[in-house]
Amino acid sequence: MIRTLIVDDEHLVRKGLIYSFPWQQFQMEIVGEADNGETALELLDKHHVDLLLTDLTMPVMSGFELMQRVRSAHPHVFIAVLTCHSDFDYIQEALRLGAIDYVLKTQLEKESVENVLGRISRRIEHDREMHSGKRHGMNASGQGEWGVLLCARNGASHSIEAMPWAHPARTTELGKGSWFVSFADGQGDADIRPLLKQLSREQWLVLLVAGVEAGKNLQLSDDKLREMKRRLFYEWHPEQLYVRMSAKELRADCCGAGYGITEDWIKAWNQLAWMADEAEWSRLAELTLEKRFAAEELIPFMLGSLEGWRHIEAYPELKHQLKQTEFSCWFDLRQWLAELRRIWLLVFHQSGCSREVFTSVLRSVLILREELAFGANQADIAGRVNISRGYFSGVFKDIMGKTFNEFVRDMRISIAQKLLKEHPGKPIYWIAEQTGFQDESYFSRVFRESTGRLPSDYR
Structure with a gap:
């Protein structure tokens, strides 16, 4: 049994947890x-406890201080956080102090209690298996075997050839920037940690899998690889040496839910309310972490939907931020989105308009890019974002630094320049059509006025 201690300053919350959860x-x-934390420490001194489930904001002693004290005096105790705080700094600090899970009270209605307890239970079971394997000296035929998934961070080009422990006989390259290394010599957690410390956390993401069969690294199924990468993508954090999972977890997760982006998430993303509203931003981030969409779908969708902003010349900092297109983990992607929000929030506070109007103008640029080839009617786009044409014209220029027509012209020319380079075999009329020009001669004239050269000369 996993002996559990609950710490929360609200009496009704404690009783609700005790009597309503299927422990x-x-x-x-x-x-x-x-x-409070002090009472919790007294109980820990008197009773054997395996799991501490604690809130963060409490009188007498905060949850963070309690976690520090428990780590020092009772290192065998697992800690999970159950709180209302969704701020990323809180999550980061809790993970740094060794929390194995971070659960938001506000999400318990959306995420089933069974999922939460199951996740915590599996993590504890996994850690116990690893330590048990080390104590009993399991050999290459037992559950003490390991597999390590290595992924180069943010698309960087790294090599593992110089690492003496990454022997060719047990190393399989899985694709660009990723390898799987098997350990078939009974090494345990304590033995592998020094090896993995050779890896820079600025360059590598590491997933450690227990219970891998010797010689099976070449036969990892697509589902298992995809699940390993998904786990690594969402759970990796720079404060951690590696993310851990067991082969048993891997088998169970491969039979779980799908990976596709859901309609409710797409709707929340496309509305852009998260860009100027902190509560909406927290909700979107929490929903993403809860759903754990496949990164190979999530990242291209995000970058593709924001493509229109790459043509905004008024804010060089924004343009620089949008140049990054490689993300190996949710931590890096979330940091990137947070920086994007910071840039737009500065513009928002200087604009003097409401959040609704501001996000509507940002949405109009994204709509414009998606439908550029079909024409760009200012009245139509203003209606699509629920702003009157007259007001839209003024506020668009205030935020984007150009009139709507100037912005459309410059976006068309910018995209045409890119297409001319990427498709040297395509005729000029095709380039014109892709950028919303119905007449090749008119396109060539506008292109020359903007760049000083005809499209054929530019190519």
Whole structure:
């Protein structure tokens, strides 16, 4: 049984957790409750506890201080956080202090209690398996075998050939920037940590899998590889040496839910309310972390939907930020999005318009890029974002630094320049059509006025 101690300063919350959660279903037993950190430490001194489930904001002693004290005095105790705080700094600090899970009270209605307890239980079981394997000296035929998935961070080109432990006989290249290394000599967690410390966390993401069969690294199925990469993408954090999972977890997760982006997420993303509203941003980030969409779908969708902003010349910092297109983990992608928000929030505060109007103008640029080849009617786009044509004309120029027609012309020419380079065999009339010009001669004249050269000369 996993002996569990609950710490929360709200009496009703503690009782609700104790009596409404299906603890027995996951081999968990409540052995105590406390309303503050000091009382929790006293109980830990008197009773054997396996799992500490704690809030963060409490009188007498905060959850963070409690975690520090427990790490020092009771290092065998697993810690999970159950709180209302969704701020990224809180999550980061909790993970740094060793929390194995971070659960938002506000998400318990959306994410089933069974999923939460199952996730925590599997993590504890996994860690116990690893330490048990080390204590009992499991050999290459037992559950003490390991596999390590290595992924180069943010598309960088790195080599593992210089690492003595990455022997060719047990190393399989899985694609650009990723390798799988098997350890078939009974090495345990404590043995592998020094090896993995050779890897820079600025350059590598590491997933450690326990219970890998010797010699099977070449036969990893597509589903298993995809699940390993998904786990690594969402759980990796620069404060961690590696992300861990067991082969048992891997088999279970491969039979789980799909990876495709859901309609509710797409709707929340496309509305752009998250760009200027902190609560909406937190909700979108939480939903992404909860759903864990496949990175190979999520990243191209995000970058593709924001393509129109690459043509905004008024804000060089924004243009520079949008140049990054490689993301190996949710931590890096979220940091990138947060920086994008910071840039736009500065513009928003200087604009003097409402959040709704500001995000509507940002949306108009994205709509414009998507439908550029079909023409760009200012009245139509203003209606699409629910702003009157007259007001839209003025506020668009205030935020984008150009009139709508000037912006459309410059976007068309910019895209035409790119297409001319990327498609040298395509005729000029095709380039004109792709950028919303119905007449090749008119396109050539506008292109020359903007660049000083005809399209054929530019190519």
